[in-house]
Amino acid sequence: MNFHVFPAGRPRLGSVTLSIIVALYVLVLLNRSFWAQSLTVLAGQKMALLGLVVSLAAGFIALFVSFSVKYIMKPLLILLVVTAAAASWFMDQFGVIIDSDMIRNAAETTSAEAGHLLTPGFVIHMGAYALLPALLIGWVRIRHHSFPKKLAMNLAVILPALLVFAGAGLSHAGTYAFTIRQNREWFATLNPVMPIANAVAYLQKLRQERGVTVQPYGTDARVADAAAAAQRKPRVTIIVVGETARASSFSLGGYERPTNPELSRRDIFYFDKAQSCGTATAISVPCMFSGLGHDDYSHMGALERQNLMDVLVHAGIRAEWWDNNTGSKGVAARIPYKELYRSTDSRFCENGECKDAILLDQLDNWLSSVTRDSVLVLHQLGSHGPAYYARYPDEYRVFQPDCRSAEFSKCHRPEIINAYDNSILYTDHILATIIDRLKAAENHVAPTMIYMSDHGESLGEKGLFLHGAPWVVAPEQQTHIPFLLWLGKDAKAGIDLACMEKRKTEPVSHDNLFPTVLGLMHVQTEVRDASLDLYSGCLPKPTS
Ligand SMILES: [Zn+2]
Secondary structure (H helix, E strand, O other), X not given: OOOOOOOOOOXXXXXXXXXXXXXXXXXXXXXXXXXXXHHHHOOOOXXXXXXXXXXHHHHHHHHHHOOOOOOOHHHHHHHHHHHXXXXXXXXXXXXOOOOHHHHHHHHOOOHHHHHHHOOHHHHHHHHHHHHHHHHHHHHOEEEOOOHHHHXXXXXXXXXXXXXXXXXXXXXXXXXXXXXXXXXXXXXXXXXXXXXXXXXXXXXXXXHHHHOOOOEOOOOOOEEOXXXXXXXXXXXXEEEEEEOOOOHHXXXXXXXXXXXXXXHHXXXXXXXXXXXXXXXXXXXXXXXXXXXXXXXXXXXXXXXXEOOHHHHHHHOOOEEEEXXXXXXXXXXXXXXXXXXXXXXXXXXXXXXXXXXXXXXXXXXXXXXXXXXXXXEEEEEOXXXXXXXXXXXXXXXXXXXXXXXXXXXXXXXXXHHHHHHHHHHHHHHHHHHHHHHHHHHHOOOOOEEEEEEEEOOXXXXXXXXXXXXXXXXXXXXXXXHEEOEEEEEOHHHHOOOOHHHHHHHHOOOEEHHHHHHHHHHHOOEEOOOOOHHHOOOHHXXXXXXX
């Protein structure tokens, strides 16, 4: 007899009442970022703000009551609460916007990276704002009615609520439309409506991308002096794809702290007006190698076509990718590829992540094995947050005190910046070491190195942290990236240095990577846009 397992103390609620309570709970308590922004963007417009509150309250009630159907009601309400609670944590803590690109980024991230986000603070937040309400929803007893009566009762709430929603919304429609145009990110924080809509959009894109066939690209590629290759040293270009390094924290670009002590003593070209294609790895990395360029880039467009690595292979060049990040995002799909981030080598790795020194470990071996023109991509973990402190070994704890937590609320902003700057200092060391190794190999190869970060990072400017803001509204810290080029003596011979010095000061972007690498490797193909090649344009014209 189980009748008395739940005593009469279990409260009974009408299904409509429960839906309204949950709707208002989500709207009020799990939308702090949205309301904080609303207060800012509608400052001084009291009636418009009131209209927004009334309209959204009515809209949420209409939406949540429409789920008020036996069997599906409780699971759906719980799902909405849990989604909104999780999204609100990242919005409120880091100021991130959960759009479909952000969801892609999260879906393609490694479990170790994701682990850093599951901090004690997050667990407590979820306990208080998701688990507790979910238990309450599960606990209360719902009075259900026959279907016709239920439908009538629901409609009796939904229809008037929709009228209020529309009426209040239309009362200041012009103001809202204008404000949204000026502040595109405003409604992106509306919880859980936007995260769910964006997750659906992401899943739709994913379904399209599944059936993709890759079109050949740049199959005409040839090394210009391939016939004479036996009479010269093999060319080697190392492409270092940085992670989350921002130009404003590079002393090479004018940052007042000495974050580039080693690189500043190397003979490099630093391009200080470089812009990223995206604000997240999952966009920037495929974009950089796609040859599409920022303006024409789409995730699907890049997947449908071969990329820089394939074009190099068409030209007869050995191309390889070593990854200490979260994968090549499909760029290395058809070339030799090493997943160094899965290593358990205790010299470099702990807790499922490896320091970037792992990229150097086999570099000398690789260099001594080079017998023909070769391009190697090294994909760093760089300055990936929020656990900046996990990126660098103890010798690089130069800026102190450094935040030793992935939870920013546990640290003061200067400590977060210290940890971030230490990670840049460590990247400085990694890049300088690669240059030194290449220099040491110059007796048998003709080396060059190109470094570009995938995107920047916000460190509390305008209250934002991390990255992934929609590109059009992204702060400069997320899109202004460090970009540098090192030329070995063979590559530098004959180059017009004044021409290079001038180029360094001009605006450049991820769009320059594809043609410049082809230029460095002397690859001729109709798919190379010579005007974006930062190297060949400064070589003397062939005099044949
Ligand atoms: Zn990234």
